Amino acid sequence: MRRSIWFCLGLGLCLAAKAYGNGGHLWSIGVIGRQLGELLAGCPFCSAPSLTMAEQLAQSDAVLLVKWVGGKPAAGNDGGTTDFEIVEVVKQPSGSGFKPGGALSLVRYRAAKAGTLFLLLGTKGGAVIDWGSPLEVTVESFTYMKQAPSPDVPTTKRLKYFMKYLEAADQTIATDAYGEFANAPYADITPLAPEMPRENLRKWVLDPNVSPSRLGLYGLMLGLCGKPEDAAILEQKILEMSEDFRLGIDGVMGGYLLLTGEEGLAKLEASKVANKKAPFSETYAAMQALRFMWQYGEGKIPAERLRQSMRLFLERPELADLVIADLARMKDWSIQTRLMQLYGQEEYDIPSIKRAIVRFLLACAKDVPAADGSSGAVAQKPEHAALAAKYLAELEAKDPKTVADAKRFFFIK
Known part of the structure; x- marks a missing residue:
């Protein structure tokens, strides 16, 4: 079981919540599914067999x-x-x-x-x-199995062997080679960028005969090894009109952002976030790509620009609890007042969203400098933490049950 399996689980549960209106409990499960996915090792946009x-x-x-x-x-x-x-x-x-x-x-x-x-x-x-x-x-x-390097060999070295077989004619070979990449940590895939089959990847991303399950890996790989002109291929794939769930499109978006940075992010925002006609699954995939850049982008897109982009997802109530958790992880404490305005308003009047807001404020209130034991001085509470404490007190007076529920399972990662 791999990261994208949890992506599909979280997406499916979020879609169910969207379909059934106030099913806030389902949204909470979606958050859990995504968080569990983050704990699993492997390519960020891949699914894989349990054992190669x-x-x-x-x-x-x-x-x-x-x-x-x-x-x-x-x-x-x-x-x-x-x-x-x-x-x-x-x-x-x-x-x-x-x-x-x-x-x-x-x-x-x-x-x-x-x-x-x-x-x-x-x-x-x-x-x-x-x-x-x-x-x-x-x-x-x-012969392929017999000659394959054993799991004891360093992963990057092993992947050089399997990379030759990603689209082998024999599907047993091709599926297994893909599984090796899907199981591999992202840090072990990136050193292979100079040796990745760029020309083949350009074809595979657009080839309708290539298994959709591999699209995320190929999009990511093209983002790692591609040249600026390759961004047009990824953009073409991203902008294809489809009402169906597209497995792996989040990986194509991630690869696209690796190649294009802020310029590509602006296009992704316009087509998949601000565009209210974009299917929910496409918007969710864009969120996944944004999370990927936050965790693995290594400054390709400035942190504040990523926070700014993540805030846009607050306009989609069906994603609000997920977005709020991400913004807390990004320490975007600038949105406290905005969240207080959203608390209990119409489409945001859902238990999971309210709990997410409370947990955001709890994390913000606890984000204070460590005390300097050597001087004995008490560190002054930052302005954001003081404001969060104030808002928490207001919510505790107005909605004590929700605050208590949110505190029960609160932890800081």
């Missing part, structure tokens, strides 16, 4: 390449058996005695054509080996 082939091979005690010979079909309560001939022994426990040309029979019949290749992965359990379900392979996919 290299990881599965490394965790297995026995790995055999076999070919299908025959077997006994299932009958009644008898599941039958399947017979294989061992073609190659990749690894095996000491004393197992497997060797090419040997026979192996597994419980349960699996139909196949004679000579079809399978990969068997086994785990030693006492004196026997427990075999997993046979995985059908080709000579090419088996």
Whole structure:
């Protein structure tokens, strides 16, 4: 399970809340989903299988390449058996005695054509080996798996191998290579920028035959390795008209911002945030791209400019609780008075938004300089913290239940 899985969960729950009106509890779950996603390692805009082939091979005690010979079909309560001939022994426990040309029979019949290749992965359990379900392979996919660097090799070095196979004709290979990138921390992907296949990435981003699940990675990679003229390709993809949820478009937006900085941010604001006709999912994706630039942008867009952009999302009530949490993380204490004006107003009169405002004020009130123990002097409370304390007192008098609820699960990350 990876970061974009939680993106989809958070988005789905937010969409549900939008559809059902005052479903504030769903918005709260959306916040939780996004926060859990931030705790998971991996490419910021990717989804991935739980284990890649290299990881599965490394965790297995026995790995055999076999070919299908025959077997006994299932009958009644008898599941039958399947017979294989061992073609190659990749690894095996000491004393197992497997060797090419040997026979192996597994419980349960699996139909196949004679000579079809399978990969068997086994785990030693006492004196026997427990075999997993046979995985059908080709000579090419088996060679790819066998030659793949083990998980013990530094990630960036490993990715150089997998990068060659991102759009391999064999889908088993292509999917696994993508999974390696999706599992990799962003910091281990960025050093590969000079070696990324820029020309291929330009094609893949616009190719309708490329799996949508890979769009986020390819958009991000083009943003890392591309030239200024490549921004037009990403912009073309971003501005495509679609009412459907576009998996990975947040990664394309992130790559676009890496290439264009403030200029691209202004275009993204106009097309996906200020534009009220933009689908909710597109606006949410733009928010994801903004969060990405805050965490990974390394000053490409100034911090204050990112805060200014995030404030725009306050105009979308369906995103308000998420935005308020982000602005607290960004320490944008300038919006306190604005939040107090929004508290309880029409579309913002929802429990999750009210709790988000209270938690914003709690974080702001606690953002004070550490006491200087050496001098014994008491640090003067900053103006923003004093104002937050004042607003908290007002809310506690007006709406004590919401304040109490917000405090129950309040923590500062």
